[in-house]
Amino acid sequence: MSRKGSPGTLGRETTSEVVLIPRLRSALQRLNPGLSAAALEQAIEELTRARFDLTPVQANREIYQLFKQGVPVTTINDEDEEVRELVQVFDWRIPSSNDFLLVSQLRISGQLYHRRSDLVGFVNGLPLVFCEFKTSHRRVEDAYHGNLRDYKDTIPQLFWYNAIIILSNGTESRIGSVSASWEHFFEWKKISSEDEEGVISLETMIRGTCDPARLLDILENFTLFSDASGRVKKIIAKNHQYLGVNNALEAVKDIKQNQGRLGVFWHTQGSGKSLSMVFFSEKVRRRINGNWTFVIITDREDLDNQIYKTFASVGVITEAEEQVRAESGEHLKQLLRADHRTIFTLIQKFYAEKGQEYPELSQREDIIVITDEAHRSQYDTLARNMRTALPKAAFLGFTGTPLMMDGEEETRSVFGDYVSIYNFRQSIEDGVTVPLYYENRIPELELVNATFNEDIEQVIEDAGLDEQQEKRLEREFAREYHLFTNDDRLEKIAEDIVQHFMGRAQAGKAMVVSIDKMTAVRMYDKVQTHWWRYRDDLQQQFSRCTDEIQRQALAEQIASMDETDMAVVVSQGQNEIEDFRKKGLNILPHRQRMVKGGLEQKFKDAENPLRIVFVCAMWMTGFDVPSLSTIYLDKPMRNHTLMQTIARANRVFHDKVSGLIVDYVGVFRNLQKALAIYGSGSGGGIQEGDTPVQDIDELVEELTQALAELLAFCHMIHRPSSARKATSASSSSKTPRTSWSATTRFSANSSPRVGRPSNSTKLPYRTPPPTNTPPSSKSWESCSPVSSLTAAAVISAPS
Structure with missing residues (x-):
């Protein structure tokens, strides 16, 4: 069916049409030369049919599948x-084969309302880009709040x-x-390379996302x-x-030259590594x-669960879970010998019986092994078994923390x-994560880190302390363990946590991390008491208060405490009922909640009153709760x-401005030594002494x-001019005044508020008087994306 409209409406019959x-x-017709006109009209009808019964995002997903498939x-x-037949909507490989058009001040009618959009970018007649300017x-x-929400x-x-x-x-x-x-x-600061200096500007945004090739790549x-x-x-x-995924893709293209070593993909915790794995694959x-x-x-099991759920939730897993997740070592061998799109496994399943060699399972060259937290356990016997099983596979290592400067050359x-x-x-700086701050509480309870040798640190770090490790900890490090679990110490900490x-x-929600399962349960009991x-x-x-405002505040606090829920989350163990009973503890009610209470969903729900959890190893990796602060x-x-543990608190959530780490054990006492991994060689502007966590006490100082320097400066400029001149002369003869430089140093390096980088540039932006001219359009192909979008914005930017 043919549809025509006047030139002033860009071929639309009515203003309610957006295609x-x-x-x-x-x-x-150009992209599908072998198909009949009737077939193309069917495709047009399917693309343009009304979807008002769906939400905008549901309709968007439905149409996106038509775009892509x-x-x-x-x-x-x-x-x-x-x-x-399948009618192709875009030429993904040759961007110039598509039709690009920009329209300014396009009038659009809804079922009840009429609106005029600032700028709409059409590709093949479909409105892919929406811009709103202020x-x-x-x-x-x-x-966003004044326009976009209304338009949707x-x-x-x-x-x-x-x-x-x-x-x-x-x-x-x-x-x-x-x-x-x-x-x-979010901001888009770089156009084509990670090595670029990040710039916040409309020009960078447009060049980075609206260049025809990049726009189609993003789509x-x-x-x-x-x-x-x-x-x-x-x-x-x-x-x-x-940028990162496209770097990794180039490494795959050079797989022969790099011999399957695709590289290490270091993106800090909370920046979306699991999604990057999906984009890459x-x-x-x-x-x-x-x-x-x-x-x-x-x-680790929790990481395996988290990554599998990420892949499954975005619809890229086409097989049943039991067909893609290895349940045992033998099951893993079966999966690797077969032909599956994606396989999920723990590295521990690459085990071989003592004295036996792990078998070769596949000679395929089109297998890519992606390891999460690549530095941790990938180089012992299990890792050698993995490489024996897949001798021609390529390897890409994902990590949320950088490689250690020493000891990780392998x-x-x-x-x-x-x-x-x-x-x-x-x-x-990009606002992808929030800053982290820490504070030392009740210092008299801190334990001097020097008393803990490498052995105890290693035991505690080993994959969550199973029963044998917990018993070894209590047996071999009796003195240190007693310091940690001393009843008076735990009592004071519990009281302080409540306050x-x-x-x-x-x-925001909170997580209490204890040394082992027993202590986690004890801490729960003590916090409940306090x-x-x-x-x-x-x-x-x-009851004693007479001020109405104070009474209201107290009433709200009491109500919040009454509804707040808490829970223990620890792994199961053999004979745990008896083991806990010997310590005077009852694990059964906690285990019942862990098994049947839906604790994970409740804790992730910001509105659910489950606000405090007590853990020792679970939920400390591969577990995202944005409202955890x-x-x-x-x-x-x-x-x-x-x-990895402290990064649980760095997720972005509503008006959350930072995450806070309250340190009772003194793990940050030697933070600089522990964070030697963040050397200047890490790139991205990291300097010696920079850390992902800042001390609140130092920032307050x-x-x-x-503030003292600012007050002194203000006091000086309000003095009579004769006094200022005398002070100025006196100061110039002694030492230079440094008030402003000190303030600048604080605002640039130490303020909890993340501001614009000092090297950012601004695009000139003019706002002419409103006009009643009809919508203007310009071919996307006839000029660069920047000049097109910027010109249209400048011509008709709204007030």
């Missing part, structure tokens, strides 16, 4: 038989097709998906839909994921010829050098395990000094 049918038809149509051949004196956030409600059909949304005031710019809340709109290979939270969420790769399948199999290897011999780096500083939790300025004691004190204050740490840790 430019003539351009879509022309593109489909093709539109299924049915035609009749010469033998009068029905034939199913003047430079307005906040970018206003574009009033003209939802525009977002059925959307690939990316760009919000900007000319100085700051953010990009996000149709389902993203404001805190998940095809860096877009996912997840239903892990029970509702559909659209995910587009962040800048560091896009899916792009390899679509872009590089081969019957690829990806073997995802971890060394990592490079297996995986090669870094293929991508995204460190903690970059992550914080600290209730006095926090920032709400919790209700604290609550009774509040009730007494409420405080970790109470009473367990010796070091190096990678320490970094710097703030106090800066």
Whole structure:
């Protein structure tokens, strides 16, 4: 069916249409030369049919599948038989074969409302790019809350097709998906290389995401839909994921030259490594010829669960779970001998009976082994068995912490050098993670780290302390263990945890980390006792209080304490009932909750009253709870395990500004030594002395000094001019004044607020008076993306 419209409407019959049918038809004819006109009209009908019964993100997912896989149509051949065909919507390989158009001030009508969009980018007549602009004196956030949210409600059909949304005031710019809340709109600072100096500007955003090749790459290979939270969420790769995955893809293309050593992919914890694995594996399948199999290897059950659930939730696992997850060593051998797209396993399943050699399982060259936390346990006998089983496989190591400067050279011999780096500083500056701060509480209870030798640290670090390790810890390190588990010490810590939790300025969930399972249960019991004691004190204050405002505040605190839930989360063990009973503890009610209580879902739900959990090893890796803001740490840790644990608190969540580590054991006493892994050779601007965690006491001291200098400066400039001149002359004859430089140092390096990097540039942005001219359009092919989008924005940017 032919549809035509006047030139002023870009071929649309009505303003409610958001697809430019003539351009879509022309593109489909060009991209599908062997298909009939009837088949193409079927595809157009399927792409443009109404989807108002779906939410914008549900409709977006449905149409995205048509974009990526093709539109299924049915035609009749010469033998009068029905034939199913796929109509291709885009030419993914040759971007210039597609039709690009930018339209400014496009009027769109919804079912009840009319709106005018600032800028819409069409590809083959489909509205893939939506831009909302504000003047430079307005906040970018206003574009989200004041405009975008309204548009998704009033003209939802525009977002059925959307690939990316760009919000900007000319100085700051953010990009996000149709389902993203404001805190998940992010900056795009680099265009084509990790080595570039990051720049916050509209120009960088446009060049990095709206160049035709990059836009189609993002749409095809860096877009996912997840239903892990029970509702559909659209995910587009962040800048560091896009650059890092493309680096790794280049390594796959050079697989012969690098002999299968694809590199080490170091992206700091909380920056989306699991999703990067998905982006990487899916792009390899679509872009590089081969019957690829990806073997995802971890060394801990919780990590294996987390990564599998990530892959499954975004729909890239096409087989049943029992067909892709190794249940035993023998099952793993069966999986590796067969032909599966993706296999998940623990490295411990690459075991061989004593005195036996592990067998070779596959000579295939199109197997890529992806190891998570590549530095930890990949180089002993199990790792050799893995490489014996898959002698021609390629290896890519993912890690959330960098390689140690000493002792991990073997990592490079297996995986090669870094293929991508995204460190903690970059992550914080980009707003991908929040800063971490720590404070030492009740110092008299700290244990001097020097008393703990390498042996006890190693025992504690070993994969979660099983029964034998716990007994060895108690037996061989009796003195140290007694210091940790002394009843008076635990009592004081429990009391302090309650006081600290209730006095926090920032709400959020909390995790208490103890040395072992027994101590975790004891700490739960003690915190419960002090919790209700604290609550009774509040009730007494409420009874005596006469001020209505204070009474209201006390009533809210009491209500919060009444509804707050707590739980113990520890692994199961043989004879645990009897073992706990001997210590005067009852594990049964806790185990019942762990097995039947749905604790994981409750703790991940920010609205659920389960607010404090007590752990010793579980949930400390591979477990994301964005609302977790405080970790109470009473367990010796070091190096990678320490970094992985504290990173549980660095996730972005609503108005959360930071994560807090409360240290009762003194693990940060020698932080600089433990973090020697963050040397200047790590790249990304890391300097000697930089750490992912900053001491609150030091920051307060710097703030106090800066405020004192500022007050002194203000006092001086308000003095009479004669006095100022005298002071100035006196100062110049002695030492130079340093007030402003000291303040600058604090704001640049030590402030908890993450600001704009000092080297960022700004794109000039003008706002002419409003005009009533019809929508303007310009061919995307006739000029660069930057000049196109910027010109359109400058011509008709709204106030």
